[in-house]
Structure formats: structure tokens, C-alpha cells
Amino acid sequence: MSQSLNLERRQDLTPLTDHLINISLGENMNQNAVTATRNVAIVGPYLSGKTSLLESLLFVTGATSRKGNIKDGNTVGDAIAEARDRTMTVEINVADTEYQGIRFNWIDCPGSIEFAQETYNALMGVDAAVVVCEPTSDRVLMLAPLFKFLDDWKIPHLVFVNKIDQLSCDGGACGQSYRQILDALKGVSSRPIVPHQYPIGKAEQLIGFIDLVTEQAFHYHTGAPADPVPLPDSLKDAEHAAREEMLEALADFDDHLLEELLEEIEPPQEEIVKDLKMELGADLIVPVFIGVAEQDYGVRHLIDALLREAPAPEATAERRGLTGKGSATVAQVLKTYYTPQGGKLSLARVWTGQLTDGSVLNGIRAGGLYHIFGQQQQSTPEAKAGDIVAIGRLEGIHTGDTLSTEEKGAKELPKAPAMKPVYGFAITAENRKDEVKLSGALTKLLEEDPSLAWEQHEDTHEIILWGQGEIHLKVALDRLRRKYNLPMDTHLPRIPYKETIRKSTSSHGRYKHQSGGHGQFGDVYLDIKPVERGEGFSFSESIVGGVVPKQYIPGVETGVREYLSQGPLGFPVVDVAVTLTNGSYHSVDSSEQAFKQAARVAMTEGMPKCNPVLLEPIMAIQVSAPTEFTSKVLQLISGRRGQILNYEPVSGWNGWDCISGYLPQSEMHDFIIELRSLTLGIGFFNWEYDHLQEVPGKLADNVLAATGNGNGNG
Incomplete structure (x- = not known):
């Protein structure tokens, strides 16, 4: 400067x-x-x-x-x-x-x-x-x-x-x-x-x-x-x-x-x-x-x-551009608490104007003003510009929010950037009866600590609590137990493996069932082939002469999709193209349901012949650390089957490097723990899903053995 x-x-x-x-x-x-x-x-x-x-x-x-x-x-x-x-x-x-x-x-x-x-x-x-x-x-x-x-x-x-x-x-x-x-x-x-x-x-x-x-x-x-x-x-x-x-x-x-x-x-x-x-x-x-x-x-x-x-x-x-002129009150929430006695408290800095008990902020009436001294609260009738006080019962208000007495609201004040989660636990309630309370408790937990996050994973169906490290998550779990009487069981999140195929095949599936009255009959021929990684699933038909009536073809596609939710290795199947090429039907006994079952039979028979292989999710990572630790970080990534793409100085950080690369998700769970151990606790990384990649043979065998699925030819 x-x-x-x-x-x-x-x-x-x-x-x-x-x-x-x-x-x-x-x-x-x-x-x-x-x-x-x-x-x-x-x-x-x-x-x-x-x-x-x-x-x-x-x-x-x-x-x-x-x-x-x-x-x-x-x-x-x-x-x-x-x-x-x-x-x-x-x-x-x-x-x-x-x-x-x-x-x-x-x-x-x-x-x-x-x-x-x-x-x-x-x-x-x-x-x-x-x-x-x-x-x-x-x-x-x-x-x-x-x-x-x-x-x-x-x-x-x-x-x-x-x-x-x-x-x-x-x-x-x-x-x-x-x-x-x-x-x-x-x-x-x-x-x-x-x-x-x-x-x-x-x-x-x-x-x-x-x-x-x-x-x-x-x-x-x-x-x-x-x-x-x-x-x-x-x-x-x-x-x-x-x-x-x-x-x-x-x-x-x-x-x-x-x-x-x-x-x-x-x-x-x-x-x-x-x-x-x-x-x-x-x-x-x-x-x-x-x-x-x-x-x-x-x-x-x-x-x-x-x-x-x-x-x-x-x-x-x-310095923040708040002059204090006029009668409007502007404040910002610095922290949210849920107390056993007083309910929700929002710790706020008053920037302009003044607050009184009962002031209406963002359309919500304040339910008390308090000075905080450790765990003690002392009621106060007003707070002036420059004060930091706790405001009671501001429902719907979150940490970082700007508060104002103006009907139109004030211009949003800058917030601290949100830290992205880097460590997760899969959680389940010890008592299954408590599962109905879990969502509400997690919502309050995240209001108190915005650096937490949770999701119900669409592939593994687990509830995963995300945070900034092992101690951070253990503190959050202690709060669930103490404040909300929700003790949790935890385990490492399952890796959402997928599978695909290397070879093409043609497969025949016939479903015939007689149970008195009308029976069920469906008969299909399917071509199954792999496609390029990332193309997903596609279904098509090349029926000639109406051997499979058009009203039954959606049933065939449904049967194929249902099968692909769990392939021969036990995981969802991706990057596969299936074509309905031929079949036959019965004028009385055929139905869409019967053709759906026939398609499942054809997929069950054909997929193991297509040389199925296991795929794992690969994350794109950017690891930042002081330059003196760069060599250790490179070793850490490569030692976890990672691929290093580049490293360069971090813009705006004197003496820091950013290492870009790919890292298998299965190697990422405790990555942040080791990274901090190598860098005096200050190294950090960002990640996002990038692509699927074939799991190496021996490791794939170990995964399949651990999950009890080994009937594929990996």
C-alpha cells in the first residue's frame, strides 16, 4: 500500500x-x-x-x-x-x-x-x-x-x-x-x-x-x-x-x-x-x-x-459505511443460542439507532434484551449503537442476518464466508422412536453452529452430519445428547460405489406365470452395451412389426431401470445403454407389469456376462498450506492414491501454496486430520465431486468381500 x-x-x-x-x-x-x-x-x-x-x-x-x-x-x-x-x-x-x-x-x-x-x-x-x-x-x-x-x-x-x-x-x-x-x-x-x-x-x-x-x-x-x-x-x-x-x-x-x-x-x-x-x-x-x-x-x-x-x-x-443518521435501527446477529430456560437468543451488534424490549426487527417482535456474562443473562431495557446484546425469540433469524426496524429492511451487511465441511459421520438415533425428532434437533443445532451441515444421502440413504473435524462433530453429538436427549450411534459414511460394464451382450428374458384366470406373459430380447464414462443410462427400442406392442415398452424400460439400482456387484449401475430389439406377447396374458418382469429377467441373465467392474467417486481437491509443508502435502495426496495436477502460490497468501488434484472419496474421510497434523493445524482444503473411476483390482476385491458381493467378474 x-x-x-x-x-x-x-x-x-x-x-x-x-x-x-x-x-x-x-x-x-x-x-x-x-x-x-x-x-x-x-x-x-x-x-x-x-x-x-x-x-x-x-x-x-x-x-x-x-x-x-x-x-x-x-x-x-x-x-x-x-x-x-x-x-x-x-x-x-x-x-x-x-x-x-x-x-x-x-x-x-x-x-x-x-x-x-x-x-x-x-x-x-x-x-x-x-x-x-x-x-x-x-x-x-x-x-x-x-x-x-x-x-x-x-x-x-x-x-x-x-x-x-x-x-x-x-x-x-x-x-x-x-x-x-x-x-x-x-x-x-x-x-x-x-x-x-x-x-x-x-x-x-x-x-x-x-x-x-x-x-x-x-x-x-x-x-x-x-x-x-x-x-x-x-x-x-x-x-x-x-x-x-x-x-x-x-x-x-x-x-x-x-x-x-x-x-x-x-x-x-x-x-x-x-x-x-x-x-x-x-x-x-x-x-x-x-x-x-x-x-x-x-x-x-x-x-x-x-x-x-x-x-x-x-x-x-x-468504516463499515454506517453513519448512524436517522431513527432506523440496524444490527447484525453474531451468534445464535438455544438455552434450556430462555429458548432462542440472538447475540447481536447494534450498529445504528437503539433497541428496546419489544422492538420489531425484520417484522419480528423481540422478546427481551440481555447483557451476557458467561452463562448469566441480565435483562436490560435498551441497547444503544455500539452495544452487543442478546435478543430473545427472533424466530426465523439466523447468524449473520442483518436486522432492522425499517419495514423494507436494511441493506444486508457482509457476512463471514461459510466454511465448507471436511469431515463427516453417519448418524442414527440409538432409540428408533427418536428418529422423528432428529430433523428438528439438527435444524436447531445448525442454527447454533452454521459450520455444521447434514444430508440424507440419496445413494446410501444414510443421515450424514458434516463438520470441520472429529472434535467438532463429537461436540455436536454431545449437544444432541445433552440438550435434545437424542443420543446417536455413529459410523463412517459408506462410500457410494457404482458399477459399470466393459463388454456388450444380447440377452433374452421371458416371464410366464399362470395362477388361474388370466396369466402373465412377457418376452423380450435386449442388447446391453457400455457407454463412455459419465454418459449415464439410455434406453431405446428397435421393434419391428409390433412384436412388442407400444403400450408395453414403458414397462420394459421400468424393469431395466429397477434392475440397474443394484447390479451384479451389488451397487447401482451407470454408463449403460440398453436397446429392446425383439420379443413376443400374448393377446390375453400380456401386460406392462409382465414385460417389466421379463426385462428384469433379461438384465439378470445378461449383466454378469458383460464383465462388470466397480467404480469409486473421485473428488477434485484444492489443498492450501504454507510452502514449507508443500512437499509433505504432495506425499500425503500421492500416498492416498491421489493424482496431483498442479501446485502454485495462493493468491493473497504470502508463502502459501495450493495443490490441486484428485482424491478417491474412500481416502478422504480422515484426510483433514492428517493434513492438520502435518501443517501445525492450519492446512485446509476444499473438495467437490468430479467423476467416477474404476477401482483397482485388489482393492475392488476387498470392497466386494467386505460388502458380501463377489459374484461379478471384476
Whole structure:
């Protein structure tokens, strides 16, 4: 992006930030009155410490009197059984707190890629995101998909390097390890990474940090705010270099600051803070903070920075093209819940106007407004622009929907792209009496989690539940059991094999049945031949002289089609042409039904002579992964009987490749599990059905033996 364009984006935000800059300048605020709002998502990989950070944020701001602990299962977030069973976040957790006159609405998002849809949906409604990562440079790559989403949608975000006490400090010098983390972050971010703090170590231990804006050093203390201390002499040069790096990054977007640096004029702190606020709000930079959430280290300074520098809801609405003028209310649903007590709740971001209990949105009257704090709901009479609240009983409304009080409705706001399913289970109710309830329960399950899908497969007739991975589906099955009392049996979906023929033949079929009174008589001669793959089935007739009356010919075709539903190998038959060439009839005993049976006899006799072969579905796949894993992905595909067609850089993804190819469906079930295992959990793929292909001989024998069908000549 050119400097001129960056400056233009920066200047666009000036009117929206000037009236809030008093926070940055340290003016006293009434802590008892909420004057503004910040909506902040907490995101990052699994095990990075997001839920611990939420607990610390709530504790240090006084929202809770005692911090919860993940091991003890008493956190505000992750309170549902499915999360506590796995000690991981499986859906967004919402909580709010008031600090320095600002209401912070926190949304703690899942870290596992299997629940990324939850994260992406929530990010569409926040003002900023805190990206939590561990102080290990080789794990920073796991942030790549998240950074890509944030940058694509221009969502302001900063980084909190958690567990910084694990940083390697050699004799108190932590700078080299810290630099490695910053360099790794630069490798996954399309925006400049800007250090906001610098670590202080003693011996092998990290003991504090330096704020690069104020150049004030702090020492951490358990259970208390960090103490200001003199800047260590041994770190002055390193701190100065890090501060210059920060200022130079800011100067790329501020000509006045650039002039000051060129003239070696020390810029005022107020100017630096204002630049940080404006550049962060325009998603031009990514500031980096450090701390230890479990010990509350660095958390107070993080929330102070969010208070000073994170964009206000008005700025976010302006950036989204929502001016807030007029009386119409516009909101967007970020998450749908079905609660045992309150029924359906729609968590929504109010963009313009205000909501009251009973407001009519999209023609539906709201049944209550609530602030959410973990699993608790607190009724509220109204919600203003910038608030995130739960709205009761909006039937027919789904996650991502735009809500409006206007009769004609508002223009649809952009939604997070839907993730395509990559893993499936075939499911059946343990109790057959529950099958009538399954469709309704699945509908609600999919409303809560749009990254799930289900189908009744037209070939295998199985109900298949699709999702983003094994854990994702197991969580969904747990919900079916707990919330809807629908325990499920599961098995791997059957592969919809087909069969076809290699050779042609002619076959005769006669059906004669006498049971008193009128009998049944039909007599046909059929030519059966293979056609090109993908041409399907065709039926024709070349009857001469009326040997088979026209009114009976549809019966012949019906008999042939019914037979092809299960050929000699036990599977549906495709790519076959059948021609009725001759036959005979009885003036009294013949009927369409009799000729249908005669056709089945002819097909049963003729098809095994046509050298039937087994076909398997082949999927077209596009696998995306960091370039350093490309060779492993190629081996993974070829090792599963896949055919590699091409690989090339992924457009818009720095350092990623996309491998295109074909993969048999029978090899695809756990493909995503192994792919993630090879790529630090971030590789992904898309797939769609492409064609049928003959199964290799030995494998075909194994399939037929497993299904009890071996009467064909494969």
C-alpha cells in the first residue's frame, strides 16, 4: 500500500478520533458512569491462553472478585459441559466489564481451527481484536489464517504475547528471543508489526517490561499492578532501538512525525499515542504487547492501551459505511443460542439507532434484551449503537442476518464466508422412536453452529452430519445428547460405489406365470452395451412389426431401470445403454407389469456376462498450506492414491501454496486430520465431486468381500 493511500485512510479517521483523544492524554474520567463502549474479541490458537486472559481482564477491572481457573472448571468462559469436558473453547464466550468509564464487551473466541467459523462470525461485529500467542516463534505460523482474515476485513488488531515468562533470557537479556518472535509475526502479517513494549529480564527470569511510548520501565508483581522502576542502563540501547523501530513504523503514515524524526526532534508522547490510535483504528499497524495472563502480568497495561488506542464503535460503524443518521435501527446477529430456560437468543451488534424490549426487527417482535456474562443473562431495557446484546425469540433469524426496524429492511451487511465441511459421520438415533425428532434437533443445532451441515444421502440413504473435524462433530453429538436427549450411534459414511460394464451382450428374458384366470406373459430380447464414462443410462427400442406392442415398452424400460439400482456387484449401475430389439406377447396374458418382469429377467441373465467392474467417486481437491509443508502435502495426496495436477502460490497468501488434484472419496474421510497434523493445524482444503473411476483390482476385491458381493467378474 502506498504512503499516500495510507495517509488518506488515516486522515479519514481524524474526525472520529479527535473527540476521544482525551482518553489518550490522560484526562480524569468518572469511573462510575459509562460514557463509551469498546467491543473486543480475544482470538488466537488453541492453548495460547485466551480464556485465562479473559479471566484476568474481568478480575483486574473488578467484574469478578475471584479469578476462575481452567483446571478447576470455574471460569466465566468455557462454562458449558462440552467445553469443560475437553478443557477447550468450543463456542464464543461473552462477558462485559466497566473500566475508566468505558464498557468493554469481550468476546473470547475458540482457538481450534475446527471452531473457526464461530470466531469469524464474531469478528464481524467487534471494534478490535486481541491476538493472543505464545512466546515460541515456530508456533507463530499458526496465526496465519487468523491474520489473513483480520487483514482482509480490515479489523484493527494487536498482539498480546502471553506466557512471556517462558521467554528465553540469557543473563537477563531477553531481546534476542523477543526479536525472533517479532520477526515470526512479521512473516504472517501483511501489516507492519510494531513493538509497544520491551521485556526486562534478570538472570534467567523475565521480571518486567519497558513501555516504548513513555520509556518507563515496570516490574511485575503477583496480585498487584506493575511498579514503575528506573530504566536499566544495560537496556537503554536496546530500548532505544526498539522505540526507533516503533516510531519509524508510525512515521510511514504521518509526514509530521517523519519530519520530526529526520530533524532529530523528540516527538511528544501525546502525538505518539494519537498516531498509535489512528493507525491501529485504520488497521495499518499491529502493536505488540507482552504479559502473563495467569499472573495478571501486563494485563492492566493491555486494557489501558485498548482504552486509549482501540477504535470506538462510531469509528467502526463509519468504516463499515454506517453513519448512524436517522431513527432506523440496524444490527447484525453474531451468534445464535438455544438455552434450556430462555429458548432462542440472538447475540447481536447494534450498529445504528437503539433497541428496546419489544422492538420489531425484520417484522419480528423481540422478546427481551440481555447483557451476557458467561452463562448469566441480565435483562436490560435498551441497547444503544455500539452495544452487543442478546435478543430473545427472533424466530426465523439466523447468524449473520442483518436486522432492522425499517419495514423494507436494511441493506444486508457482509457476512463471514461459510466454511465448507471436511469431515463427516453417519448418524442414527440409538432409540428408533427418536428418529422423528432428529430433523428438528439438527435444524436447531445448525442454527447454533452454521459450520455444521447434514444430508440424507440419496445413494446410501444414510443421515450424514458434516463438520470441520472429529472434535467438532463429537461436540455436536454431545449437544444432541445433552440438550435434545437424542443420543446417536455413529459410523463412517459408506462410500457410494457404482458399477459399470466393459463388454456388450444380447440377452433374452421371458416371464410366464399362470395362477388361474388370466396369466402373465412377457418376452423380450435386449442388447446391453457400455457407454463412455459419465454418459449415464439410455434406453431405446428397435421393434419391428409390433412384436412388442407400444403400450408395453414403458414397462420394459421400468424393469431395466429397477434392475440397474443394484447390479451384479451389488451397487447401482451407470454408463449403460440398453436397446429392446425383439420379443413376443400374448393377446390375453400380456401386460406392462409382465414385460417389466421379463426385462428384469433379461438384465439378470445378461449383466454378469458383460464383465462388470466397480467404480469409486473421485473428488477434485484444492489443498492450501504454507510452502514449507508443500512437499509433505504432495506425499500425503500421492500416498492416498491421489493424482496431483498442479501446485502454485495462493493468491493473497504470502508463502502459501495450493495443490490441486484428485482424491478417491474412500481416502478422504480422515484426510483433514492428517493434513492438520502435518501443517501445525492450519492446512485446509476444499473438495467437490468430479467423476467416477474404476477401482483397482485388489482393492475392488476387498470392497466386494467386505460388502458380501463377489459374484461379478471384476
